[in-house]
Amino acid sequence: MGAEAAAAAAARAGVSVCELRTARAGKMTRRLAVILFTLLLARGARSDLLDYGDDDEDLHDTAVNQMLVPRSHQEDATRILNNLLREYDKTLRPDIGEKPTVIDVGIYVNSIGPVSSIDMEYQIDIIFAQTWVDTRLRYNSSSMRILTLNSNMVGLIWLPDTIFRNSKNADSHWITTPNQLLRIWNNGKILYTLRMTINAECQLHLHNFPMDEHSCPLVFSSCDYVLMTVYFDLSRRMGYFTIQTYIPCILTVVLSWVSFWIKSDATPARTALGITTVLTMTTLSTVARNSLPRVSYVTAMDLFVTVCFLFVFAAMIEYAMLNYYSYSIRRPPPKMQRMAYSSLNAGRPHRSVMPMGNSLFWHDYDDNCLYECLDGKDCKSFFCCYEECKEGGWRRGRIHVNIRELDSYSRVFFPTSFLLFNIVYWVSYLYL
Structure with missing residues (x-):
């Protein structure tokens, strides 16, 4: 009946049944084409997503999460913050007049050093984390258990009055944004982290310099006079001082022994060599003291440089004695x-x-x-x-x-005694 009615209607309109069927077929063809095109687009998009690497998976997940998070959550976070700060007084600590506020502290060390022996201080780069509970910041929300906020929120709540007692100066990092993080849990727990670079005082005992070891403190507390101290055990790397001081001193001492193989009547040659080595040791001693503070005690480097200077000076005195007694005999x-x-x-x-x-x-x-x-x-x-x-x-x-054999005696005595000194010196300071 429907087909006959459509045919009758088509006949009244002057259209044949074949033309009506052709129009229906064309309409179905266009629908199939649109559906096929949509499927191809979806497949292409899926293949593009699969072609992303591991670095893009986080971006994809973030995009998906943003798509999944309803807009009501952003509105809930704004509403929660407005309600929390409506009657909040940041000048008062939590639970004032009832109980003390307990601050849990954590330190993550990014880098440490350099250590300045002259200024008696060391530099340390840390991420300083503090955790406490502020009951005034509790909120009820099933969808937002943690609020992660930037540095703009830091100045709106109460912060602990933590200070570093042995810091000479400290700087916070502000590039590209202030390196601060604030998290608020729904039970009122707060986490506040801050990145800092601190120049802290450390009293160095330099008796064994440059083979010294130190325990440098980082002391922090609040104005309630509660102290906490973290100790960093440091040992000095002496490669720089070995190249800069020890090796030149040893070579200068060995160079002074060359005069023992020069004839005693070659006065200009032996005198020039002796004066040159003495002046060289004086210069090395001055350079070695530039890296040390003005301490009143003798350091390990001072002892080594002084003994080397005495060996060089003794080599020059040896020739003076040889020349004097040889001249007296003649x-x-x-x-x-x-x-x-x-x-x-x-x-x-x-x-x-x-x-x-x-x-x-x-x-x-x-x-x-x-x-x-x-x-x-x-x-x-x-x-x-x-x-x-x-x-x-x-x-x-x-x-x-026999005064004429003084050079022969010196060729054996000076190297042997200097070798014994080095054995005792290095064993004493490195292993004892």
Whole structure:
């Protein structure tokens, strides 16, 4: 009946049944095309979402969450904050007059250092977290259990009066926004975090510098006089001082020993080498003290530099003694000259005089000195100049050193003693 009625209506309108069927078929075709196009778009969008990496998953989840969170939640958060702050007095601490407010403190250390030995302080970058309960900020909401707020809310509520007692100066970070976070739970619990860089005082005991270890405190409290202290155990890395001070000092001492292999009559060469090494040690000592405060006690570095300076200075004194006694042996005293002339007048043959540098060598000097040494009148010095003087009771119990072999003795004595000093020094300060 419906088809016959439609055919009759079409006939009255002048349209055939075939044309009516064709129109219906076209309309259904357009509907199928629209549905197919919609499905293709949905599939393309799904494939695009699947092509995102792990870094974009958070963005996708955030977008989904934003889509899922109804607008009523934002309105609820605004309403909650307005109700909480309507009669809130930030100048009064929570539960004033009833019980004390307990503050839980946490510290997360981002970095520590450098440690300044001159200023007696160290630098530390921390995230300082404080947690307490403020019953005035309780609220009832089934959808908003935690309110995460930015720094704009920090100035609207009461904050603990926490101070750092041993800080010389402290800075909060404000780039790109103030590094502050505030969270409020529905039971009134509050979490407040702040990033800070603090220069804190630390009294350093530098007896073992630069192999020293310290325990530096970070003291914080409230104006209710409750103190809390965190200690940071620090040990110094001495690589810089090894390269800057220890190795140059050791090399300078070794360089001063080169003079022991230079001939004793090469006075300009040995004198120039000795003066150069002494001046170098003086410079190194001054540079080493620049990295230390003006303390009244001796540090480990001071001891090492001083001993190295003494070794260099002793090497120069060694040549001065060698030169002096060698010159004294070659030059006869005035008394010997008179004895030589008197013996010449008595009929003894005159002996020739040979020039040696700036002194005169007398061939009859040894014979005349022999009698004086045996008499025990002139040979009272520590060093024995003549083989004959080694005999006799007046020389017993004394050390006989041949002055001409002083360089040979120094080649063994100086390196051995310096090696023993280094062994005792490093073992004492590093392991004892």
